[in-house]
Amino acid sequence: MSGSGNSADFGCAEARRAIQVALDADLMEAGERRHMEAHLAECADCREHDSEMRAIQHALRSLSPLELPDQALQEVWVRTTRAGQRPTQRTWGPSWRNLAAVAAAALIVAVVGVMQWDGRVSGVPTDEELRRAASDARVVLGLTSRALRRTEQVAFRDVLADEVSGALRRAPIEWPETVSAP
Amino acid sequence: MDIVAYERVVRDEKDRVYSYASRMLRHATEAQDVAQEALVKLWQHRSRVEPDGARFWLRRTAHNLCIDLIRRRRSRPEDTELQEIMTADSRGGPGRLAESAELGRLIENALCKLAPRDRAVLILREVQELPYTEIAGILDIPLGTLKARLHRAREHLRAKLVLAGVAP
Numbered sequence: 001m002s003g004s005g006n007s008a009d010f011g012c013a014e015a016r017r018a019i020q021v022a023l024d025a026d027l028m029e030a031g032e033r034r035h036m037e038a039h040l041a042e043c044a045d046c047r048e049h050d051s052e053m054r055a056i057q058h059a060l061r062s063l064s065p066l067e068l069p070d071q072a073l074q075e076v077w078v079r080t081t082r083a084g085q086r087p088t089q090r091t092w093g094p095s096w097r098n099l100a101a102v103a104a105a106a107l108i109v110a111v112v113g114v115m116q117w118d119g120r121v122s123g124v125p126t127d128e129e130l131r132r133a134a135s136d137a138r139v140v141l142g143l144t145s146r147a148l149r150r151t152e153q154v155a156f157r158d159v160l161a162d163e164v165s166g167a168l169r170r171a172p173i174e175w176p177e178t179v180s181a182p
Numbered sequence: 183m184d185i186v187a188y189e190r191v192v193r194d195e196k197d198r199v200y201s202y203a204s205r206m207l208r209h210a211t212e213a214q215d216v217a218q219e220a221l222v223k224l225w226q227h228r229s230r231v232e233p234d235g236a237r238f239w240l241r242r243t244a245h246n247l248c249i250d251l252i253r254r255r256r257s258r259p260e261d262t263e264l265q266e267i268m269t270a271d272s273r274g275g276p277g278r279l280a281e282s283a284e285l286g287r288l289i290e291n292a293l294c295k296l297a298p299r300d301r302a303v304l305i306l307r308e309v310q311e312l313p314y315t316e317i318a319g320i321l322d323i324p325l326g327t328l329k330a331r332l333h334r335a336r337e338h339l340r341a342k343l344v345l346a347g348v349a350p
Contacts, residue, residue: 020333024314056340059289060308068200072214076192079218080225081185 010035015046023057183228183236191236192221198310199244205305206248208294216251220244241312242320245302252298285348292342300335307332 018036040047125133183191199220203213220243224236231239293301299321306317318328 017333020336023336024329024332052340053336055285056289056336056343057308059285060293060304061311063286063289063309065197066201066204068196068217069214072200072218073192073196076196076218076221079222081189 010039012039012043012046015039015043016049019046019050019053023053183231183233187233187236188225188228191224191233191240195237195240196221199240202241202244202305202310203248205290205293205309206245206298206301207251212251216244216247219247238316238319241306241316242322245306245320248302249298288343288346288348289339292339292346292348295342296335296338299331300338303328303331304335304339308336 015036018032021032022036040050196217200213200217203216203220204210207213207216220240223243224231224240227239293304296304302321303317306312306320307314312320314325314328318325321328323331
């Protein structure tokens, strides 16, 4: 439509500019608002345009916000405020506990073995029984000491992020490898 | 800015930054990358960013990262995954969804067909409803230029919708 408002110099172009100003929620001069309303009352095209622009603005404002996935947020924390925390802290517990369990199991085997040996003998043991018992005990104690040493190394490595394991390898804790026969 | 202030800003702004990047880039993975990068950069520059200005700093950084990425890849297929997310996500409740989901989807599609500078101004003003002065700062343009660009962007969006046979 060609401009057909109350004012000769207020046509469709002026009306559409005024519609935008209204969408911006900016202050509009009273005279301009009056001209726009008068123009919209008479111009179907501009009325439709005004209606469409308002619908588009409403639709844009109704668009839902999107949520940053939790995994992405966790990565942000890891790269920022939690950057100083070593990931090994998460795995320290289980690996250390597993090896500690092996050591404990070995100790139990040793104790049970000694108890069985105690129950089996009646009276004075023979030389052969003593040699066999001493050999079994050496095996069990050897396993136990290795498990404990390994446990200690892993615990230190996990806690101190492999900074001391090299030193431990160079200077291992000495456990008795052999046990003197009674 | 200390750690407490930083974490508060991140929690308050992460979805806004991600939403902006998603709508600018139309690619879920890249939008995540941009959001993460902006949030990490804020931490790296925390000694120079005042808590009061952190949100503005974050939005401006996210915008600049998006523009850089768009410049690096001018033609990339749209991410259908993101479109599904945008269509499925509704916080307005089922009634509002029923009323606006279809128009919302069409608006999203029309939005992504606009030039990045038109898209940016519409997202910042109409979707995120930021004040003009802040948008002018984010885009680094004068206020008058911003309003002219906003008016043109609205007209372009309407034209895209009309072209698609949609009468809002």
